[in-house]
Amino acid sequence: MAQQPKISERETPFAVDQTLIGAHPAIAKLRALIERVASAEVTVLITGESGTGKEVVAQAIHMLSLRSNQPFVPVNCAAIPHDLLESEMFGHERGAFTGAAGSRHGLLTTANRGTIFLDEIGEMPRGLQAKLLRVLEDGVVRPVGADRATRVDVRVIAASNVDLADSVTRGAFREDLFYRLQVVPIVIAPLRERRSDIPLLVDHFLERIRDRMPGREIAISREAMVALWSYDWPGNVRELENMVERLVILCEGSIIDTAMLPENLVASARPATPPIKVKLSDGGLNLNNLVRELEGRLINDALKQTGGNKQAAARLLGLKRTTFSAKLRRCGVIAPASLDDSEEA
Amino acid sequence: MDEAIRLPQIMVVDDDQDTVAILAHHLQREGFVPIQANSGAQCLKLVHENEVDVILLDLMMPDMDGFQVVKALKDDPETAEIPIIMITARDDMDARAEGMRLGVSDFLAKPVFRRQLASRVRAQLEVVETSRSATAAMDRLEAARKSRSQ
Numbered sequence: 001m002a003q004q005p006k007i008s009e010r011e012t013p014f015a016v017d018q019t020l021i022g023a024h025p026a027i028a029k030l031r032a033l034i035e036r037v038a039s040a041e042v043t044v045l046i047t048g049e050s051g052t053g054k055e056v057v058a059q060a061i062h063m064l065s066l067r068s069n070q071p072f073v074p075v076n077c078a079a080i081p082h083d084l085l086e087s088e089m090f091g092h093e094r095g096a097f098t099g100a101a102g103s104r105h106g107l108l109t110t111a112n113r114g115t116i117f118l119d120e121i122g123e124m125p126r127g128l129q130a131k132l133l134r135v136l137e138d139g140v141v142r143p144v145g146a147d148r149a150t151r152v153d154v155r156v157i158a159a160s161n162v163d164l165a166d167s168v169t170r171g172a173f174r175e176d177l178f179y180r181l182q183v184v185p186i187v188i189a190p191l192r193e194r195r196s197d198i199p200l201l202v203d204h205f206l207e208r209i210r211d212r213m214p215g216r217e218i219a220i221s222r223e224a225m226v227a228l229w230s231y232d233w234p235g236n237v238r239e240l241e242n243m244v245e246r247l248v249i250l251c252e253g254s255i256i257d258t259a260m261l262p263e264n265l266v267a268s269a270r271p272a273t274p275p276i277k278v279k280l281s282d283g284g285l286n287l288n289n290l291v292r293e294l295e296g297r298l299i300n301d302a303l304k305q306t307g308g309n310k311q312a313a314a315r316l317l318g319l320k321r322t323t324f325s326a327k328l329r330r331c332g333v334i335a336p337a338s339l340d341d342s343e344e345a
Numbered sequence: 346m347d348e349a350i351r352l353p354q355i356m357v358v359d360d361d362q363d364t365v366a367i368l369a370h371h372l373q374r375e376g377f378v379p380i381q382a383n384s385g386a387q388c389l390k391l392v393h394e395n396e397v398d399v400i401l402l403d404l405m406m407p408d409m410d411g412f413q414v415v416k417a418l419k420d421d422p423e424t425a426e427i428p429i430i431m432i433t434a435r436d437d438m439d440a441r442a443e444g445m446r447l448g449v450s451d452f453l454a455k456p457v458f459r460r461q462l463a464s465r466v467r468a469q470l471e472v473v474e475t476s477r478s479a480t481a482a483m484d485r486l487e488a489a490r491k492s493r494s495q
Contacts (some may be wrong), residue, residue, distance in 0.1 A: 023448075025426045026472050029479040030440060036486050184482050193472040196448045222442055229445045230452070296456055300434045308405025310361065 010081035014063040019056055021204045024194035028185070030057070037184050043136065045121075045181045046159040048188030051236030054159040057186060061157060062115040070114030073107050078120035079330060086128050087144045094147025108141045111154045121158040121181070122167050129174045132156075136180050156181070191233040191240065196231045201237060205244040217254040220247075224258045230264050295327055353470050354395055356380040358414065359403035359432075368401060368462070375463040380412040385414040392424050399469045401453075402431045404440050415447045426476075428469040432457065 016031050037044055038061045046054045055074060062072045080088055087096070092108030108116060108160035118124070124132070135141060136156060143147035158181045160167075191198065201224065206218055220228075233239050243265075247256045258266055302313035314324035355377045357368045362383055369379035380395050382388040385406060393399070400418070404411030411431060418424045428450035433440045441452055451465050 008423045024472075026476045026479075029483075033479045035481050040486050040490070042486075056427045088454045100379075184486065185478065186482070187474050187475045187478060191467045192472050193475075195451055196445075199445060223438060226438055226445060230441065300455055303405055304434050304437055308360075308403075308410070325361065328361065328364065 014060070014068070016060050016064065020053065021201055022194065022197035023200060024189075024197045025190045026194055027197060030188065033184075033186060035064055037061060037186070039066065041065070041155060041183070041340055042183045043155070043181055044157045044184050044186055045164065046157065046186045046188065047163060048159070048161065048234055049190045049234075049248075050161050051238035052188040052190060053231075054188060055117065057188060058115070058117040058157040058159060059279075062117075062155075065115070065155070067114050067155060071111050071119065072115050072121060073111040074117040075107055076119045078123040079268075082125050085124065086131070089128070090131065090141055091143035091146075092147035093143055096143070102144070103143070106141065106143060108135060108152055108154055109150070112152045112178050113154075115155045115157060118158045122160045122162055122164055122173060126172075126174065129177050133174065134181060136177075158295065173264060186188070191236045195229055198240065201226055201240055201245055202228060205241055206248070209248050216248075218248055218251065218256065219254060221258065223260060224256050227258055227261055227266055240287040253277045257338050299324070299328055352376060352378045353398040353466075354380055356382060356388065356392065356395070356397045356400045356410075358382045358385065358400065358406075360384055360406040361403075364403065366389045368457070371462055372401075372466070375466070377466065383462060385411070385417075388493055389416055389417055392418065392427070397424075397427055398473060399466055400427055400429045401432060401466070402429055403432075404437075404444070412443055412447060415444065419448055427445055430465055430469065455467065 016034055020027060020031055020034075022028075034057060044058075044061060046057050048054050048057075058074070061067060077085060087100075087104070087106065089106050089108055091104050091109055092100050094100060094103045096103075118132075131142075135152070135154070139151055139153065141152050164173055164178055164182070167174050168178050202220060206220065209218065210216060222342060228240070228243070235242075237335040247260055250260050270311065298317060299313070302316045303310070305316065306312035310324060310328070311321055314321045317324065319327070349356050355372050357365050357372065357379055359365045360383055361370070365381045365383060372379040380391055380397060382391050386400070389399070391397075402411050402414060406414075415429055415431075418427065418429065428429045430451045430453055431440070431449045432453050433444070434455055444452060447482060450469055453461060453465060
């Protein structure tokens with residue numbers, strides 16, 4: 001946990017575009033919003049899937065704020081056991097509970113005049129939510145076992161990987177706290193929704209590795225880049241970053257190629273077209289589906305060969321243009337309903 | 346913003362009228378308003394006459410190919426931010442590489458699965474919404490700052 005304001009030693013001014021990489025309009029807006037919200041001193045709620053960079057955003061807000069030379073204290077509410085979270089955050093008096101030999105400051109006090117980042121706030125027990133609400137409303141902290149509250153000046157930035165509005169509806173999260181937190185809501189888009197940033201990010205990660213290992217020549221083949229671009233990245237930017245690091249380690253030459261990519265990643269980039277086995281087994285087969293599948297593939301191949309010219313594609317397959325169009329309609333664009341259920345997105 | 350009732354408008358571009366009609370039909374069933382275009386030129390015209398949220402673009406068109414359309418859309422500041430989903434042949438990696446280079450948002454491989462069609466379009470709408478809410482938050486902050494300084 002960041003206990004001291006290490007950040008104040010930084011000489012160059014903080015550059016948000018060096019921290020949040022991407023040219024996608026959603027990221028450009030996010031950067032602009034961060035710059036705007038930083039100086040506004042308001043409470044911020046960041047929502048985004050895991051690996052999208054919620055802490056990076058929180059840190060950027062802190063660094064661009066007037067509090068930048070004061071502490072930034074990150075707390076992962078899901079990582080600290082529920083019964084310890086209260087004394088971790090609020091501190092405790094001597095003898096407040098078994099094992100509390102001396103009194104201790106809480107993280108809210110550590111963050112005084114700075115920023116506290118409460119990650120996975122949806123995991124905070126309801127009782128503690130009420131106590132946090134008091135901090136936000138009155139700016140006071142009362143350590144466990146203490147009879148007096150002390151004043152703190154802390155900016156709260158909270159984050160969640162689930163939509164907290166849903167948690168409110170389910171009764172798992174206090175509505176009053178929710179509204180108090182999301183004075184400015186910030187949503188970070190998952191990587192698969194801004195695929196166009198993937199090549200930029202890959203280049204950025206490779207660049208960073210080159211900086212770290214001078215003399216190491218490393219590049220990525222076009223095919224491998226297309227595969228990375230096509231993948232859905234459930235772990236988002238963090239997963240992509242780890243993947244690039246792993247590929248560099250595995251790469252013995254200077255080019256990262258598709259052969260080095262994990263199988264699931266390549267499979268999603270190049271959807272399998274299993275060979276059609278025309279062999280009648282004991283279980284029988286569905287001739288109609290098989291014929292449609294074969295037609296679909298040949299139609300696609302013909303279109304590819306002719307660069308999309310349907311007249312020429314029809315000729316390649318020995319079909320009249322009208323027949324070709326009818327077949328294209330049936331199996332060229334929309335998959336037959338029978339296949340729909342077997343599809344995994 | 347007061348546009349809660351507005352249905353998302355999705356443009357479908359393909360030189361084959363039947364293909365456009367089929368995709369439009371499925372989009373409509375998913376609650377979108379399809380706008381049909383049969384050529385790249387028509388796409389570039391209609392995109393200025395409508396409030397298009399997402400463009401579904403077939404790359405294989407004889408007159409003006411899909412890539413030229415992507416370039417034209419990306420070069421025009423008015424349309425540059427509209428997400429484009431390209432439709433490609435299942436294993437056409439060259440097309441995908443070129444689309445990636447030009448800044449296409451996503452892809453669908455033929456044959457298109459209904460569920461995938463809807464979910465990919467929705468994903469792009471979601472990210473547009475994310476940008477909009479960021480803009481709205483910025484406007485609110487700006488208004489608050491102004492009222493404080495007055």
